[in-house]
Amino acid sequence: MGTKGEVLVLSVKHLKKKISNKWIIKDISFDIYEGQIFGFLGPNGSGKTTTIRMLVDLIRPTEGSIYVCGKNVQTEHDEALKNVGCIVENPELYSYLTGWENLEHFAAMLPNISKQRIQEVVEIVGMDQRIHDKVKTYSLGMRQRLGIAQALLGKPRLLILDEPTNGLDPQGIKELRIFIRNLAKEGLSLFISSHLLSEIQLMCDRVAIIRKGEVISVGNVDELLEQSTSTVLWGISPVEQGKEVLQSFQSIELIQLNDMEIDCSPASQTVATQMNPDEVSKVNEQMVKSGIQVTSIEIKKPSLEDMFLTLTEGEKID
């Protein structure tokens, strides 16, 4: 699906996995190109982690294939994984070793990593101060950084991060976002799974949404967002007459919102609609003409989260 001339870094084809007679992953396919940040979204239990584990050969797929830079992860383990840096779930490192010793440990498992390279990645993640302390004294944020340092050691072409914002404070999340953008600018491809959908929306270029082991939507973040209409909240009085005016428009749909989402005006005087934002002024004009007081108009930007909830509506873990 990528633009012409782009280099394919990760190609997942019809991935399926059956665990104890149950299909955990039913059919997942996607491609990631060079320099792309790919978001992987799904509710808990949808098969995100299982998929990631298959990408890095921790789990063998029942069917389907995974290619990293043209190498099959299953049959050409060494060649394929040379190009991959990853953090699967938590950044679990050896707590009884120092940060530096951890990096040396993993450097020894990669071909030709010099001391300079270790120093380089330490600087990239900004850990110079504490790198010679035992990992057990690190905060979660620092472990996350050390995990990323470890993943970057072998100059991978694909970086897989599983729930990277887990346990980070807002400042840390912001830093991570900038960090990830910078990595992508240098040509690294990133695969990021998260349930913090708003974060993915800010971080990723492309996104795959999965549910019950199936991809239900893949595309560029912008494209996916365009497909949906906006939610507009009308603060009007009297409410009943206002509703009649709104209903007179064919393209406007009244929707129910829970109280949580109404934060600007009293709930009793607020009507939520699903409509095209371009029509707001026209509707407002009609309201005024009908002698209805409009106290507020709030256009809610559709978030990936809303879309995600709509797409995965009625989800139950079975």
Add this chain to the structure above:
Amino acid sequence: MTNIYPLVRNEVLKIWKKKRFFVIVLILAVLIPIFTYAQLRVALNVQKQMGTEDWRIVVQQQIQDYENRVSSPRMQEEWKRWYIVEIQRLQLHLDQNIDPKSPNGVTFTNQFVANSVGLFLPLLVLVIAADLVAGEHSAGTIKLLLTRPIKRWKVLLSKYIALTIYVSITVLLLAAMSYLISGLVFGFNGWMQPVLTGFQVIGSELNINNINIIPQWQFLVMELGLAWFSSLVVACLAMMVSVLVRSIAAGMGIMLATLIAGTILTNMVSSWESAKYFFMVNLQTVSYLSGAVPPIQGLTLSFSLLNLSVWAMISIVISFIVFTKRDILN
């Protein structure tokens, strides 16, 4: 293709940094003085019983007694030969002027190794082996370890090599520490003291085909070799259990139960012959050297060594198959 050497270095370093080996050193440093003291009490007791009697006279009396037995017509041919060699050994004691009953650093070490091989040494080995794979699972680091561009069998092989290194050091350390600590009390000589070996009592029969008198240092070397082999087999089995159950506590429990079952079985299965195929009753290979009666009829040194080798091989094969094929789900 990455060389295996950096992987082995990683594993050796991790065991060291995890302070598992210090636990072993600590256990030895605490227990050996206790055993030394116990041995000292025994020695004092013997001395008290002997009174001021000259040990040379006692030994000469014993030789005289044995010579009388040998000349008795009812004596079996094998036993006769055994007594003749035993007389030679006692004579050597007289010649070298070494009291056979007096303890020294080397005798203590010999006895300690012989008594350790069934349970104590395997337990020390477990401290390291049970943790090697299960520890990576419980810490979650297995995910990082197996997503490197290195095939899984190489990762496991590096762990086996590191384990072999530590088992070897443990056996040597046990001998060295027991020699040094007991030597402080009993003296450091005794290397040349003669020891009888190469005979075996089977039922009422005595097999003396290889009967021999060797200096004690040579006996110690043979003993350490056998103890090393037994420990290595226990290490391999612990590795397999560690690979299979992925939990340190469960792995330790299974291995402990098996080893202790072995010592219990040893005491009660003399009439159940097929029990000899259990690895646990074969671990005490050292006892064959000093001609002790085997727990089960039909056990010989070569049978035990073969049996242990087969167990170790099977466990290694299972470990490698499971480790390389299994999905890492947790």
